[in-house]
Each structure stands twice: as C-alpha cells, then as structure tokens.
Amino acid sequence: MLHGRQMPNHYALRDINLVSISSPVGTQIPHAVGAAWAMKHRGDKAVAIVYFGDGATSQGDFHVGMNFAGVFKAPVVFLCKNNQWAISVPLGHQTASKSLAVKAHAYGFEGVRVDGNDALAVFAATKAAADRARSGGGPTLVECLTYRMGPHSSSDDPTRYRKPEEVELWKQRDPVERFRRYLEGKGLYDKAWDDAVHKEIDDAITAAVRHAEKVPAPPSETVFTDVYADLPWHIREQMEEFTKGGFRRRPEDMGEFPL
Ligand SMILES: Cc1ncc(C[n+]2csc(CCOP(=O)(O)OP(=O)(O)O)c2C)c(N)n1
Ligand SMILES: [Mg+2]
Numbered sequence: 001m002l003h004g005r006q007m008p009n010h011y012a013l014r015d016i017n018l019v020s021i022s023s024p025v026g027t028q029i030p031h032a033v034g035a036a037w038a039m040k041h042r043g044d045k046a047v048a049i050v051y052f053g054d055g056a057t058s059q060g061d062f063h064v065g066m067n068f069a070g071v072f073k074a075p076v077v078f079l080c081k082n083n084q085w086a087i088s089v090p091l092g093h094q095t096a097s098k099s100l101a102v103k104a105h106a107y108g109f110e111g112v113r114v115d116g117n118d119a120l121a122v123f124a125a126t127k128a129a130a131d132r133a134r135s136g137g138g139p140t141l142v143e144c145l146t147y148r149m150g151p152h153s154s155s156d157d158p159t160r161y162r163k164p165e166e167v168e169l170w171k172q173r174d175p176v177e178r179f180r181r182y183l184e185g186k187g188l189y190d191k192a193w194d195d196a197v198h199k200e201i202d203d204a205i206t207a208a209v210r211h212a213e214k215v216p217a218p219p220s221e222t223v224f225t226d227v228y229a230d231l232p233w234h235i236r237e238q239m240e241e242f243t244k245g246g247f248r249r250r251p252e253d254m255g256e257f258p259l
Pocket of ligand 1 (some may be wrong): 023024025052053054055056057081083085086087148152
C-alpha cells in the first residue's frame with residue numbers, strides 16, 4: 001500500500017502487477033531483472049518490462065541489470081524512453097555511443113531503436129521483445145526515440161538550456177496527433193467518440209482531485225510506522241521522542257518553517 005505518499009508519477013497497482021519506480025534514477029532496472037529471474041525460476045509464463053529514461057542509462061543499475069539479464073537470459077524487456085533530455089543534460093552528454101540500443105550488443109542480446117512517436121512501431125517492437133522473452137529467448141533493449149515537450153517538473157525552466165526551434169520541430173511530430181491522423185486515413189477515427197473519451201477522462205481527473213483535496217493529511221506518526229513491518233529499536237526511540245513532543249509536528253503547527 002502506498003497510502004498516497006508517492007510522487008505523482010510513481011504509481012503502482014497490484015491488480016495489474018504494476019510496481020512503482022523508486023526515486024533514485026534507474027533503480028527499477030535491477031528490480032525488474034530480479035522479478036523476471038524469480039518468475040523464470042517459478043516457471044511463470046510471464047515477462048517483466050521496465051521503463052526508464054535516457055539519463056538512467058548512465059547509472060550503474062543499468063549495467064548491473066543488463067549484464068545479469070544477458071548472462072541468465074532473464075525474461076525481461078528493457079524499454080528506454082529516449083526523450084533526449086535528463087532534466088537539463090542532453091543526450092550527447094549522457095553517452096558517446098551511436099545509440100542507446102547498441103549498448104545491448106555488449107551484454108549479448110538484441111537492442112533495437114524505434115521511432116518512439118510512432119505508436120504502432122513501439123507496439124510492434126515491444127511485442128516482439130515480449131514474445132522473445134516469453135519463449136526463452138532472453139532480454140531485449142528497445143530504445144524509443146522521442147522528445148520531452150514540456151519542462152521536467154514544475155521547478156524546471158527548459159528555456160534556459162534548449163532552443164525553441166528544437167521544441168517546435170518536435171511539436172510537428174506529436175505522436176497522439178499522428179496516430180489520430182493515421183486512424184482518420186483508415187476511416188477509423190470517430191470524433192464524437194474521441195470527444196466523449198476526453199470528457200470522461202477530464203471528469204474522472206476532476207473528481208479525483210476534488211476527492212484528494214478533501215482527504216486530511218495522514219497522522220504524522222505514520223512516517224515511522226509505515227516503513228518497517230517490525231519497527232527497529234532506533235526508529236521506535238525516534239518515534240517515542242517525536243510523539244512526546246520532542247519534535248514540532250506539522251508545518252501548520254510550527255508558525256514558520258525552521259531554517
Ligand atoms: C540517482 C539520482 N540522481 C538524480 C536524480 C534527480 N533526477 C530526477 S529525474 C532526473 C532525470 C532523469 O532523466 P531521464 O532518465 O532521461 O528520464 P526522463 O525524466 O527524461 O524521462 C534526475 C537527474 C534522481 N532522482 N536520482
Ligand atoms: Mg530523458
């Protein structure tokens with residue numbers, strides 16, 4: 001249970017085996033390889049797929065995960081969303097390789113690069129990789145070349161480090177609009193349906209935000225009790241000190257933030 005404490009894009013859903021990423025970039029890569037390796041041992045016919053960015057390929061976790069998966073033929077798909085930026089660091093400062101996909105060859109398995117703004121190409125490459133993993137063929141690295149249109153987060157200002165022309169160019173390649181045009185060309189696009197889906201999603205988000213705004217903040221003590229199944233002695237000591245009033249409780253009780 002995440003109890004709503006995770007960052008907004010670190011979602012998880014047990015029903016569909018969706019595991020949250022952790023905040024340190026790239027740590028989900030060895031997690032996925034471990035899960036894939038465990039599934040293989042148990043004889044499950046399942047495949048693990050792990051998503052990460054171009055920046056994550058510079059982390060040791062990427063090497064560790066790719067190497068282990070290659071040696072032990074773990075049923076895992078590595079899907080790198082290469083949006084060419086890791087906050088303000090461009091791809092050219094991330095690697096000297098010709099592509100990210102090519103890195104798979106050093107680990108003894110296939111790496112493919114696809115147009116990440118082409119939904120069908122991404123689907124086809126992902127499916128081929130999943131089929132290979134499921135049939136005992138081991139891992140694949142799928143590099144999806146795309147672009148980060150907006151800021152990394154609300155505290156990032158990309159106008160300080162990239163040119164507006166670059167953003168304009170990628171605007172023309174909007175994958176959603178491109179897929180819409182594709183469906184239109186095939187006579188499969190239904191505007192009324194599209195509008196209805198947009199409205200349905202907008203309404204669901206608005207309702208979720210309204211609900212979230214009404215939910216009170218969790219009790220402060222849960223920062224201790226929610227971490228371990230059995231509270232270690234030093235955390236218990238800190239909790240006791242905290243609940244005795246040794247620490248000030250919440251920002252709103254403090255008057256002003258301590259420096
Ligand atoms: C180990 C580590 N270093 C730095 C950060 C701060 N940080 C959060 S996201 C990010 C950039 C990630 O870039 P990328 O892997 O390309 O993913 P993107 O956000 O572009 O999808 C950084 C540096 C972090 N979370 N973890
Ligand atoms: Mg990136």
